[in-house]
Amino acid sequence: PRTAMSRPENTAAADRYYNPREAKKYSESSRLIWIQRSMTNRAIQLLNLPKGKPLLLLDVGCGSSISSQQLGREGHVWVGFDLSRSMLNIALPRSRAKNSTGDLAEIDMGVGIPCRSGLYDGCISISAVQWLCTKQHPSHNPEKRLRVFFRSLRKVLVFDARAVLQLYPENSEHMDMILQAAHGVGFEGGIVVDYPHNMKAKKFYLCLWKFPGKRPGPSPRLKTLSETQTTRKNKKNKNKSAPEPFIPDSLLPPPEYKLKMKKKRKKKLKLKKSGGGDERIGATRGRKKRKSGGDGGYIGENGFTSQHPSMVGRRRLGRRR
Amino acid sequence: MRLLTHNMLINPMQKFEGAYPLKLIPKKITKEEVKYNPLFVVHLLPKLNYPALLYAASTVGLKDLPKELPKKIDPTEHDELLKMLHHVLLEVHVEEGLLVCPKSEREFPIKQGIPNMRLNEDEV
Numbered sequence: 184p185r186t187a188m189s190r191p192e193n194t195a196a197a198d199r200y201y202n203p204r205e206a207k208k209y210s211e212s213s214r215l216i217w218i219q220r221s222m223t224n225r226a227i228q229l230l231n232l233p234k235g236k237p238l239l240l241l242d243v244g245c246g247s248s249i250s251s252q253q254l255g256r257e258g259h260v261w262v263g264f265d266l267s268r269s270m271l272n273i274a275l276p277r278s279r280a281k282n283s284t285g286d287l288a289e290i291d292m293g294v295g296i297p298c299r300s301g302l303y304d305g306c307i308s309i310s311a312v313q314w315l316c317t318k319q320h321p322s323h324n325p326e327k328r329l330r331v332f333f334r335s336l337r338k339v340l341v342f343d344a345r346a347v348l349q350l351y352p353e354n355s356e357h358m359d360m361i362l363q364a365a366h367g368v369g370f371e372g373g374i375v376v377d378y379p380h381n382m383k384a385k386k387f388y389l390c391l392w393k394f395p396g397k398r399p400g401p402s403p404r405l406k407t408l409s410e411t412q413t414t415r416k417n418k419k420n421k422n423k424s425a426p427e428p429f430i431p432d433s434l435l436p437p438p439e440y441k442l443k444m445k446k447k448r449k450k451k452l453k454l455k456k457s458g459g460g461d462e463r464i465g466a467t468r469g470r471k472k473r474k475s476g477g478d479g480g481y482i483g484e485n486g487f488t489s490q491h492p493s494m495v496g497r498r499r500l501g502r503r504r
Numbered sequence: 505m506r507l508l509t510h511n512m513l514i515n516p517m518q519k520f521e522g523a524y525p526l527k528l529i530p531k532k533i534t535k536e537e538v539k540y541n542p543l544f545v546v547h548l549l550p551k552l553n554y555p556a557l558l559y560a561a562s563t564v565g566l567k568d569l570p571k572e573l574p575k576k577i578d579p580t581e582h583d584e585l586l587k588m589l590h591h592v593l594l595e596v597h598v599e600e601g602l603l604v605c606p607k608s609e610r611e612f613p614i615k616q617g618i619p620n621m622r623l624n625e626d627e628v
Contacts, residue, residue, distance in 0.1 A: 237544040239551065260544060260594075262509060271618055279617070282539045284594065286509045289620045290516065294628055297516035297621050299524065302551050322625060 190353060196319030198267040201246070206269040210247040219309055222386060223250040226307045226347040227257065229375060229390055237284075238304035241339070243292055243348070244311020248274035251285050254307070260284040262303075266291050266314075293328030295335035302339050306346040312389070313350045316357040329364035337368055337393055346370075348389040361389065371395045505601075505619050507560045508593040511552055515605045516621050523607035525556035528563045530614075532600040538590070542579040545586045548593065549577060561592050 191200045201209065209215060232238060238259045242251040245263030247270050254261040263278070263285060265271050271287050278285040290297055293315055315329050336346055352358040362374070372391040378384040515523050554573055561569055568588060579586065603612040603619055610627075613620050 236547060237541055239548065258541075260508070260548075262512070266622070268618075268620075272616070275616060275618065279536065279597075281537075284538060286506050287618050288505070288509065288513070289618055289622055291622050294516050294623055295518070297514050298512045299514055299553070302512055320625070322628070 192314045192317045192319070193353075196266065197244075197314055198269075199319075201267040201270045203269045203272075206247065206267065206273055209270070210249075210273045216249055219249040220253060222309050222349045223253045223307065225377065225386070226250075226309065226349050226388060227253065229347045229388055230305045230307065230345050232259075232305055239302065241296070241303040241306040243296070243306060243308040243336070244314070245274060245287070246270040246309075246311075248277050248285065248287070250307060250309040252277055255284050261286075263287045264290045264292065264296065265311075292332050293323070295331050296339050297335075298339045300338045301341055303344060304341050305344050306336060306340060306348075308346070308348040308350070310349060310351060312348045312361065313352055313357065316353065316360060326360060326364065329361060330368060333365045333370060333391075334368040337370055337391075340393060342393060344393070345372075346389075346391045348391070350387055350389060352387060358387070365389065365391055369393070505598045505614050505617055506594055507557065507564065507596055507598075508548070508552075509619075510560050510598070510603070511556050511593075513603065513619065513621065515608070515610065516623055517605075517608070517610075517627060520605055520607045520610075523605050525553065525559060525606075526612070527604040527606055528560050528598070528601065529604065530564055530598045530601040532598070533564055534597045534599055535595055536597060538594045540587060540590050542583070542586050542590075545590050545593070546577055546579055549573065549589070552593075557592065564596055564598070566592055566596070 191197075194200050240254050240259050240261045242248070242254060242261055242263040245251045245265050246267070248263055251261045251263045251274070261284065263271075263274065265274075265287070266289070268289055271289055274287055277283065278287055288297075292311070312332075315332055316325050318325060340346065350361070352361065358374070365372070370391040371394065372389070375388040375390055377386040377388070510526065510528055513526055514521060515526065558569055558571070561567070569592065570585070574582060574585075577586070597617055598614055599617045601614040603614065603621075604610070605612075
């Protein structure tokens with residue numbers, strides 16, 4: 184995981200950072216490979232591809248093709264683009280293995296994807312897009328490069344295709360810059376955050392599609408960055424060391440049921456708390472006692488009264504004794 | 505680089521976006537078998553630019569493809585045609601060669617089967 188000290192994109196451009204020695208390290212670390220593979224699987228799941236069909240997919244920043252191989256294993260034909268020749272050289276024998284259906288090209292994604300329009304049935308990217316946020320060359324303008332990349336990506340996708348880009352944003356400014364560029368060129372969608380309460384395990388997936396409207400199949404659980412920040416409820420679980428279990432979307436309850444349960448829970452909480460409109464007295468269970476002042480006070484003809492006109496005369500609310 | 509990839513590539517320079525297809529000058533070619541999947545070839549056909557594919561196949565020495573694709577492709581009926589397309593698209597690799605933009609004559613080298621589409625600083 185990228186810590187403050189070890190951000191490759193702040194060191195040099197990807198082709199100079201991933202020189203042959205670094206590229207070799209990257210492709211031999213079984214832990215790195217495991218992380219990349221699990222992120223690829225999650226990205227493929229979020230892609231929500233139609234089942235049973237072999238499709239033409241794009242892998243942006245494919246590197247040593249760890250992620251692309253997974254696309255191939257799912258039965259698709261893939262094209263991988265990367266800036267670093269050293270990484271592509273490692274990907275080469277893998278893309279030429281028997282029955283491999285992948286191809287590679289050396290490109291700079293900040294200049295755009297050099298393909299005709301309306302080709303790819305989907306696009307993934309693992310740990311690559313954050314490279315666009317920093318200047319690796321004095322002539323680089325990160326916002327412009329991001330826009331050019333997203334515009335060209337949107338162009339080369341088929342009309343109902345999705346792009347799922349896993350990335351490591353350095354900070355929220357970079358994340359905002361990326362989102363702004365993506366939405367600015369017409370992409371719909373947002374970020375899915377896995378393990379939001381675990382700083383080390385947290386993973387960001389930018390899920391984008393071309394047009395708004397009803398999409399076939401279940402949508403990924405989209406959360407904005409603010410929703411992932413710890414709320415009072417979440418603070419209880421903040422210090423748990425085990426990461427949250429990863430529940431695939433197919434097993435989650437449907438959204439309408441969730442809303443219903445949410446409403447019910449909210450109502451219960453409200454009844455619990457509201458004992459009075461006045462917090463000074465403290466909540467009394469089940470009883471809507473209204474003292475003078477506080478919320479819900481009603482100023483009627485007779486001067487100040489804390490009771491609503493419909494309640495005048497009633498001895499007390501709440502449970503019958 | 506497969507001929508399928510060649511069919512998709514354009515000049516990354518925004519000025520010359522309409523310059524398609526890139527001229528293919530192969531210097532070394534290899535052929536490797538890939539498992540034939542008729543569904544994939546049928547799925548791919550609407551995405552292809554067929555005249556560009558014919559051109560690329562002719563530079564590589566494969567001139568057996570028909571001049572026009574039939575309007576409705578049936579996997580059982582056009583099995584031979586699909587197998588030929590599968591071979592041309594997926595099984596031929598250009599290991600060494602050049603891609604040349606038809607408008608600007610800018611050359612993109614292909615080395616070890618990987619085309620280098622990166623632009624110089626002054627071209628961006």
